[in-house]
Amino acid sequence: MEQYTKPTVLFVDMNSFFASCEQQVNxxxxxxPVAVCVYTGRQGCVIAPSIEAKKLGVRLGMRLDEATQSCPGLVPVEINAQRYREFHGAIIEVLRTFTPDVFPKSIDEVVVDLTRCQLMYKDVGEVARQIKSDIRTKVGDWLRCSIGIAPNAFLAKLGSGLQKPDGLVMITPETIDDVLKDLSLTDLPGIGQRMANRLQAQGILTPLDLRYALPERLRVVCNSIIGWHWHLRLNFGGEVELETVEYKSMQAMRTVSAGQRQSPxxxxxxxxxLCLSLERRMIKQDVFCQDVTFYCRYHDGRNYCDEIKLPEPGQDSMELYTLIRQRFGRFQDVDRCEPILSCSIRSMSVSVSRFMPAQLVPFSLFENNTRKNTLRKAVYDVKAKFGSDKIMRATELRDHPVFRTVMGFGSIKDLDDDQNPF
Known part of the structure; x- marks a missing residue:
């Protein structure tokens, strides 16, 4: 196996990004201590605590009333997705002054690959310090980031999480064992408790055990190629999945305020x-979905989930909406339960998956959808060229759009999505 041992990959992790953006402008x-929330009512959920709030015990996912008990001086701030997109864009511009090989992994995480620029930069640590300085001077003096440096993005991400906030850690073949010996399996990016349990059941108890396990054994234990990938990453066998991968699924999710829950x-x-949002994304990616999942949570801890396999690949939002509503009705009739969309609902999401490229979607045996599919795409082409409000479907017309996007830290594929709230 060829060795890639030079630490030329930087993982830039913005610290408490949403809250820091709010502190930057105010x-x-x-x-x-600041908590960014979708809603600032007592039942609101903390989605991004500031560095100061974290030190006082405020955690991601806390209810706001619980968080204020833990931290009486907590200042709740409603989410401003457009503001965070703008700061993200400004940070990317700064990073691209160092190299064109910049790969955003989420709205607050970016890989900067200096492998092709080694003749320009003799000291990668100095580059990392300059990046920190440029973000503060060119984007915002209150913004901080932790940077990991390593021969691949996996180890660089691991390094970025070892010193927070404002840390700088380099991992090399000479230092990796010292870094790993004090960590648990779940400290490694991508390893959750279930995978850790599976590894430990097979005698792989620590990150060092994982590093020195034979790749063939890891393939068997993990029952997938991911075991081989971990072997490559931990043993400097090259980069794995640095490029942003294609969509495997798309999700639209909203948290519902107390006032909105009272209105059917x-x-x-x-x-x-939610269905319109997914339609827009699928059209942008030129794909149709074959699976749809509806999920909602209630304040008493219950949840409802319905997984639907479409009889034919779908893309139209109102067809997805109608199908989900029909399934609601059948479930409620059979179980004689309260309405799925009830006053106790806390959040709901719709996700689509198992995509098929639009060019491969077969003609329907019962209906000619070609003209409808072409018209749908033409509508979004007009929106993209002239603005999202210049042509609208009837279902997009709202007197008072009230729903706030729950903007996650995972995928950034839709950061440049049009700003139509539906």
Missing amino acids: FYLRDR EQLDELLQS
Whole structure:
């Protein structure tokens, strides 16, 4: 196996990004515990605590009333997705002044690959320090990042999480064992508790055990190629999956406020908006879905999930919406339960998966959908060229759009999505 041992890959992890952006634009929030929330009512959920709030025990996912008990001085701030997109874009511009090989992995995480620029940069650590300085001077003086440096992105990401906030850690063949010996399996990126349990059941108890396990054994234990990938990453066998991968699924999710839960009409509009959001993304990627999943959570801890396999590949939002509503009705009739979209609902999501390229979608035996599919794509072409409000479907017309996007830290594929709330 060829060795790739030079630490030329940087993983830039912005610290408490959403909250830091709010502190950047509002001087009054600086040095105070801040919690970015979808809604700031007492039942609101903390999606991004500031560095100061984390030190006082506020955690991601806390309910706001619980968080304020833990931290009485907590300042709740409603999410501003467009603001974070703009800061993300400005940070990417700074990073691209160092190399064109910049790979955003999420809105607050970016891989910077200096492998092709080794003649330009003799000291990669100095480059990392310059990146920190340029982000502060060119984007925002309150923004901090932790940077990991390693021969591949996996180890660089691991390094970025070892010193927070504002850390800088380099992992090399000479230092990797010292780094791994104090960690648990779940400290490694991508290893959750279930995978850790599987590894430990086969005698792979620590990250060092994982590093020195034979690749053939890892393939068997993991029952997939991921075991081979971990062997490559931990033993400097080259880069794995640095490029942003194709969509495997798309999800649209919203958290619902107490006032909105009282209106069946608004809940129905919310479901339509989720389906419209997914329609827009599928059209942008020129794909149709074959699987649809609806999921919602309630305040008492219950949840409802319905997985639907479409009889034919789908893309139209109202067809997805109608199908989900029909399934609701059948479930409620059979189980004689309260409405799925009830006043106790806390959040809902719709996801689509098992994609098929639009060019490969077969003609329907019962209906000619070609003209409808072409028209749908033409509508979004017009939106992209002239603005999302210049041509709209009837279902997109709302007097008071009230639903806020739950903007996650995972995928960034839709950061440049048009700003139509539906």
